Amino acid sequence: MNRRSRDNAAGQTIRRHWRRSACVALLVSWCAVVAASQPADSTPDLDAFARKAMQTFDTPGMAVTVVEGDTIATHTYGVRKLDNAALVDPHTIFPIGSNTKAFTTAALAILVDQGKLRWDDRVGDKLPGFRMYDAYASSEMTVTDLLVHRSGLGLGEGDLMMFPTSDRSRAQLVHDIRYLKPAHSFRGGYDYDNVLYIVAGELVEAVSGQSWEDFVQQHILDPLQMHDTKTSIDATPPDKVSLHAKNTTAVRGVGPQAVLKTVMTGKVFAPAGALQVSAADMGPWLRLQLDSGKLDKNTRIFSEKAAQMLWTPQTLIPISAAPKPLALAQPQFEAYALGFEVQDYRGHKIITHLGGVLGGVSAVVVIPEKHAAFAIMLNSEDVGTLFAMREHLLDTLLGLPSPDWIASYKQVFDEVNAGAVAALKTPAKSVHPERGPSLPLASYLGTYRDPWYGTATLGRNEKGALTISFDRSPGMHGTLEHVQYDTFRTHWSMPDVEDAYVTFALAPDGSIDQMTMKPVSPIADFSWDYQDLRFTPVRASK
Structure with a gap:
């Protein structure tokens, strides 16, 4: 389905991106138009920029990982929880929401390398009992189709089967997908979904004999020595952030920041968005992406051929006009690959994805031509901070003049929120x-x-x-x-x-x-x- 017609342009752009999670999921890259540009900032200026962004949008805590060649740097800011002195550090874990999807596609790539699966295998042949509402989609859906948001389901359709929590098992959710009536034809266009990544997780188990959690742990997290990372959203290690949102008014995103009482729980949505990762652990994962699946000179997590497949565009994402203040870096092309988006940023190809759960958002960006990548993780829903940081880091790594992203995103979000507040004040008559x-x-x-x-x-x-x-x-x-x-x-x-x-x-x-x-x-x-x-x-x- 395409529900964006009910939103204003800025709201469409922002919400299409911000919770690719569980969905929030996920989030086109827009930039601000400003009169004056200034040189790209140095590393010390990143800290100043981060603190200004967090102050502007009232963000409690943030972690950033930057990989350039063989160098991995982590930057941490703020607190794990409001009104608590514990600071964010490189080993503090954040939920990364739909940036988990790339781990699920990597798991499938490993199975393809092992000869246990092919990308064009029909899902029904590997996962008996799998069915969609439409008989043709049921019989013809391939492994690739599961991962690229062209199933015919509408935007986020079926998320309430797992969001914010559910008593379903993954097997029950996979069974109930057959009752989701499609919004358009199979392979007829792009609409982001989460439920088919649950099917992908069940496919990992059906083919490997291991649960999604165990397979990801054994074949990805352990070899990369991602010892902080948790495959369960319910894991509560001492160095975990609390999650926050501005949810004390009728419009979420307006008002003071508060610790959330309701967060996402349960195992069912794990393959679509349950990983919790630290800034320290993000470094090896990003370097693996830059090195096309190579762990070291003698070892690979997945093959170079698989790495190429993960970044190959599959489904075109329609590009609508950005709000005027965010038009400078509007993409000229955008497509979904396997757990990643491929697009251009001011003339440069990037591989990216956004993620979110209730109370937390994240961004991953890879710049192949610079052999550089970065990740940003927040313990709040402040996408203004997330987007401003993302664009600022892109400009820095690409050596581009960098405008005032903070002011531009604040302007747009203020307008979106004001419009929502006004819409809720329906005249009594x-x-x-x-x-x-x-x-x-x-x-x-x-x-x-x-x-x-x-x-x-x-x-x-x-x-x-x-x-x-x-x-x-x-x-x-x-x-x-x-x-x-x-x-x-x-x-x-x-x-x-x-x-x-x-x-x-x-x-x-x-x-x-x-x-x-x-x-x-x-x-x-x-x-x-x-x-x-x-x-x-x-x-x-x-």
Whole structure:
């Protein structure tokens, strides 16, 4: 699907990128137009720039890894948790969200090198029982198709099967993908998804006999001596960051920074976005990318042929006009490869990806012509800091004049957030709470089922108010407030969850025919894919 039509241009660009995670996922590279340019900054200036960006966007902590040739440098800033003195250091671990996807594609590349898999193998032949909604896609989807966002699924479709948590196993999620109705034809275009990377993780296990976690640990993390890295999002070593967001107002991203009470948990989404990595560990991973899979002169993690495949463009990503302040470095081409994007930045080819989970974002950039790469990890959702740092580092490593990215990104994000705040201040005359609901509240009670998500239960609390529970998402329950007609809105008890409008459609006989939802916030992350749900009442058997 293409839901970007409901957003303004800046919001489209930003949100398409920012949570490629779990999705947040993921995030076109835009740059700022400014009147004056200045020479690229030296390393000491990187620290000054980082501190200014963090102060501007109120970012608690950040880690940066820069690889140039054989040199690996780490830079760490700020604190692991607000109101706590513990500083970020090179071994502090951050969740990297969808930058995990490159580890999953590397795992598949290793299996291809071992002769256990081919990129054009049909998924159904290797993973019995795999099915998509469409019979043709089910029979023809290849390993490559799983990884390049051309399946026909809409943007983030199905993320609520695992986001922010789920009681599903990966095998159950793979089974339930068959109920996701495609937004367009198989191989018909680009729309970012997370669920098919879960299938890729199950494919690793089916072919290798090892879980995704064990395979990645044995074949990638251990050889690279990435000893800090955790394959589970639930791992809680002492040197782990806390996660933060500006979520105390109606629009996420506006207001003071706070430690999140609700974060992503569980094993199900691991192959799409669960790795936690330190700045120290990012160095060997980035160098492996620059060296085309070579660990040392005698050892390879994956072959040069596999490395080339991982960076080969597969699916064109449409390029829409950037907001005016971010037009200087608008890409002329952009495509998705295998766990990476390939694009140009001010005339230079780069390999990149962004990632995010609730409360944290990251960026990875490889510059092949300079044999350089870097990673940025934040313990907050401050993509203004992330993007400004990314562009500043690109300019530095490429020797380009570097404009004031901080001011430009602040301008754009301020405008996006102000627009969202204004959109939520709907004039009172356009809402008619006195109209409806059509039925007594008791008539809305019961169990509702969506084909891919599962069930939601509507009940009443001790005060008589309607309640709603997402039954496959532990803890995700709350009350329903009447808005107008047959539309209500959620007030989730689970903190940090985006609220949604809930609308009931009636059948000709006056019974409830369907329950649909949509996010309240106009800039809600795409992983809150309420709009893909089509709940129908579960009728009592006679």
